[in-house]
Amino acid sequence: xxxxxxxxxxxxxxxxxxxxxxxxxxxxxxxxxxxxxxxxxxxxxxxxxxxxxxxxxxxxxxxxxxxxxxxxxxxxxxxxxxxxxxxxxxxxxxxxxxxxxxxxxxxxxxxxxxxxxxxxxxxxxxxxxxxxxxxxxxxxxxxxxxxxxxxxxxxxxxxxxxxxxxxxxxxxxxxxxxxxxxxxxxxxxxxxxxxxxxxxxxxxxxxxxxxxxxxxxxxxxxxxxxxxxxxxxxxxxxxxxxxxxxxxxxxxxxxxxxxxxxxxxxxxxxxxxxxxxxxxx
Numbered sequence: 145x146x147x148x149x150x151x152x153x154x155x156x157x158x159x160x161x162x163x164x165x166x167x168x169x170x171x172x173x174x175x176x177x178x179x180x181x182x183x184x185x186x187x188x189x190x191x192x193x194x195x196x197x198x199x200x201x202x203x204x205x206x207x208x209x210x211x212x213x214x215x216x217x218x219x220x221x222x223x224x225x226x227x228x229x230x231x232x233x234x235x236x237x238x239x240x241x242x243x244x245x246x247x248x249x250x251x252x253x254x255x256x257x258x259x260x261x262x263x264x265x266x267x268x269x270x271x272x273x274x275x276x277x278x279x280x281x282x283x284x285x286x287x288x289x290x291x292x293x294x295x296x297x298x299x300x301x302x303x304x305x306x307x308x309x310x311x312x313x314x315x316x317x318x319x320x321x322x323x324x325x326x327x328x329x330x331x332x333x334x335x336x337x338x339x340x341x342x343x344x345x346x347x348x349x350x351x352x353x354x355x356x357x358x359x360x361x362x363x364x365x366x367x368x369x370x371x372x373x374x375x376x377x378x379x380x381x382x383x384x385x386x387x388x389x390x391x392x393x394x395x396x397x398x399x400x401x402x403x404x405x406x407x408x409x410x411x412x413x414x415x416x417x418x419x420x421x422x423x424x425x
Contacts, residue, residue, distance in 0.1 A: 156183025157398035164331070164339040166191040166346045169230075170255035171223055171248075175340070175390050182398060187336060189327045191349035194224050194231075194316035197293070203232075206288060206313040211235035215311075216285040217277065219299060221245040221270055222343065223252035225290050228315045230256045245273050247389035248342055248366060268388040269369060270295075274302035284308055290315040320349045334358040338397050341365045341381070344373030351378040360403035366393045 161184040165175050168190040176186035197203050210218060211234070218240055220226060226249065228234075236242060241261040244250035246268030250260045262280070264272040277287075289300050289312045300312040323331075330336050331354050339354075341347045341363060347370070350363070357363070363381050365371035367388030371381045383400065385392040 156181075158394075159183035160402050161185065161337045161397070162187055162330070162335055163397070164189055164327075164336050166340055166342060166350070167223060169227060171226070171252040174251065174255050175394075178390060178394055182394060187327065187330065189323045190321050191323065191353065192224065192318055192343075192345045193321050194227055194292075195319045197314045197316055199314060203313055203315055206290070206311060207232055207234045209311075210240065210288055211237065213237045213239050214286060215240050215288040217241050217243055217281075217287040219243045219245075219273060219277075219287060219289045220249055220253060221273070221289075221291060221295065221299065223249050224292065224318060224343075224345075225249070225315055226252040226256060226258070228290065229253075229258065243273055243277060245270065246367070247387065251390060268367065270299040271302065274299050274306075277303065278306045278308075281308070287311070288313065293317045318345045320352065323353060328353070331357070331361065334360055334403075336361060337403050338362040338364050338383075340393060340397075341370060341374050341379070342393075343370060344377065347374035347377040347379050350374075362397065362400060362403065364393055364397050366390070 158179065163179050163184045163186055165172050165186050165188045168188055172188050172190065176188055179186040218236060220242065236258055242253065242259060243262040244253055244260050247263060250263050253260050262276065264276050266272060284307045287303055287308050287310045289310060291312060291314060293314050297312060300310050303310045339350055339361060341350060362383055363374065363379050364383035365374050365381050366385050368384055371384040374381050383396050385396045
């Protein structure tokens, strides 16, 4: 083999990339490890966290009843809900099945030791989860839905209308987490080549904390639904994963050439940037 030619072949598709991971904890660590395997340098910068619910007594009672086996199903509609379960050391008994809204949430559950019994096959949304649960459970079941303060009651309404006994409990309030000055400067200067957007809440924080992203910084959304939420939040989305999974998101980023880096960039204009491949040595 010609060693000179081989030296020009990238060993890993994301070699040279610096990618912002917008969530910490076990899920963020898992994403970072995945990025490293692909050759990227992950930058973990949690943009959102959860704040306690304003009705702590109701949440405490719901989690106690969950541990006691009062529910046939627990529905989990975000990775942040997983953070809440983990923080409260919530016990999910073997008699209670767990439904995750999508692969990202399922991965977060598995990362902290919970099992997953159901992930919607087609529509990774509250409505998609409700439809599949209703199809699986023709008889009335006891279901606990944990949600954020701002979540629309789509899941609860659909399950209730289908005859299930649903207890809907606010588990947390989503709050933004300001990044460090160093990370803010890395984003502003263009040292961050891509930002992973994994939810509408993350998209909102990206837009608020980095109002003028460099033209060459790619915004990558985890699936069409998140891309829609990100655009609604004011972001220009450059990459959309075909499936709502971390693997699909990283694979989608890996299909792009590494953007040209410089110390000065124009802000994003709403038009997909012209990407420049770094010249080969």
